[in-house]
Amino acid sequence: MNTLSRKEIMLVSLMLFSMFFGAGNLIFPPFLGQAAGENVILSLIGFIVSAVGLPILGVAAIAKAGSFEILAGRVHPLFALIFPFIIYVSIGPGLAIPRAGSLAFEMGIAPFLPGNLAANPFSLLLYTIVFFGLVFWFSMSPSKLVNRFGKLLTPLLLSLIALIFVKSLITPIGSFEAPSGNYAASPVFAGFLDGYLTMDALAALVFGIVIANTVRSKGVEDSKKVSLYMIYAGIGAGLLLTTIYCILGFLGAASGGLGEAENGAQILTNVMNSLFGQSGAVLLGVIFTLACLCVCIGLVISCSQYFASTISGISYKMWVTILSLLSMGIANLGLTQILQVSVPILGAIYPVAIVLIALALLHNVLKGYSSVYVLTVALVGIFSVADMINQTFLSNAWSEVFMKLPLYEQGVGWLVLGIIGIIVGYLIGKINSPRNERNTREAA
Incomplete structure (x- = not known):
């Protein structure tokens, strides 16, 4: 087979959506909606640009470059070894997978346990054994991922979210309130920064290998067609993400009258209690568990395929076993401890990932x-x-110096440095290009 049918493209898109859509994607839009209130539409525009646009561009960048390793190799061969390894470890067994497993326990099981039992480490251990046992089972057969995600897990997750949305239309939660904080002054930019925090651009780089292998498993061998179908899958997943983000943002905006909340999880809890009563907590727990399960499966498969291809002597199935056990062990440290470590590390590598995506898409323009x-x-x-x-x-000891960079307070102080690097690097390349051509002619 040299082409994919529309149904097959749709199933691959559903698979990619479920790999992207984790617990963090559930939490951020409702929080944005409640804070933005009447400005929710403007804020969602900014959020979608970064939370959907960047991941789609990330998939397109990998499709265009051929692989994450090829893209990183354009910087330096040593960088091509180190940076992908850091990405896979960080968004895999080191941080993201254990975090999702721990969050699934916090939202899916802990609310239904007695206080002393929920706080007992043995409860988390038992839950993670079952949770990562399922992750292990699903991940052992990546060729079946399209059917399992596209026909089972993703439709179930989407159906549950659709049920919540329909119920909110039948039983209105409340009216939109006045925006607060940055959502009043600059709602689009505030939404953009919230979307940046989803970290899905990193996931796009990691998931590229899974999508490419899935397309090839369908009989598509031509590299251009593989790249094209990867982009189609990215667009399809992006449309689904956009729809779900709008629904969750709407629910958050309508929840202002339900009381203050510290995060999106609490907002969703308030919404579910308002719409469904006590059974709402059960439904929310199922949604969080499904979202975390899908993301963990996608990440275990991605990381296992990467490590199996780069480290000889250890098979894919052995890597699935290692990563599932390692992730389970780290998940038992607890969500709070994992978040304390993950935030600074992801904050350090995320800007580099965005820059690589931009450079891949501008590769021909920048020659x-x-x-x-x-x-x-x-x-x-x-x-x-x-x-x-x-x-x-350093307790922000250098912040006074960094504050001189434009947009540093907004969390994107690296942006100006990136633009400077592109301009100066292009000029250096243009100057050296005739010289290199002359040296080549002389050597000939």
């Missing part, structure tokens, strides 16, 4: 100059690591 990749990644990477050290270990 593929290596100087652009090296200088841009170096500037953004050094700043991101320095900012992480400043916030994590």
Whole structure:
């Protein structure tokens, strides 16, 4: 088979959506909606640009480059070894997978246990054994992922969210209230920054290998067609994400009268209690569990395929076993401890990932100059690591210096450095290009 049918493209899109859509994607839109209130539409526009646009561009970047390793290799061969490894460890067994497993327990089981039992480490251990046992079972057969996600898990998750939305239309929650904080002054930009925090651009780089392998397993061998179907899948998943984000944002905006909440999970809890009473907590627990399960399966498969292809002597199935057990062990540290470690590390590597995506998409425009990749990644990477050290270990001692960078207060101080790196790197490449051509002619 050299082409995919529309049904097969749809199923691959559903699979990619479920791999993207984790607990974090459930939490951020309702919180945005409640804070934005009457400005929810403007805020959602900004949120969708970053929370949907960047992941789609990430899939397109991997499709265009061929693989994450090829893209990273444009910076330097050593970078191509180190950075993908850091990404896979961070968004895999080191942080993201255990975090999802722990969050599934916090939202799916803990609310229904007596206080002393919910706080007992043995309860979390038993839950993670079952949870990661399911992750292990689903991940052992990646070729069946399209059917399991596209025909089972994703439709179930979407159906539950659709049920909540329909019930909110039949039984209105409340009216939109006045926006607060940055959502009043600059709702679009505030929404954009919230979307940036979903970290799905990192996931796009990691999931690229799974989508490519899935397309090839359907008989598509031509690299251009594989890239095209990857982009189709990214667009399809993006449309689904946009729809769900709008629903969750609407629910959050209508929940202002249900009381204040510290995070999106509490907002969803209030909404579910208002719509469904005590049974709402059960429904919400199922949704969180499904979302976390889908993300963990996708990440275990992605990481196992990567490590099996880069480290010889250990099979894919052995890596699935190792990563499932390792993730289960780290998940038992508890959600709070995992979040304390994950936030600064992800904050350090995320800007570099965004820059790589941008450079991949602009590769032809920038004539593929290596100087652009090296200088841009170096500037953004050094700043991101320095900012992480400043916030994590130095109690913001360097913040006065960093504040001189435009947009630093908004969390994207690296953006100007990235633009400078692209411009200067392009000029260096343009200057060196005639020289290199002349040296080649002389050597000939």
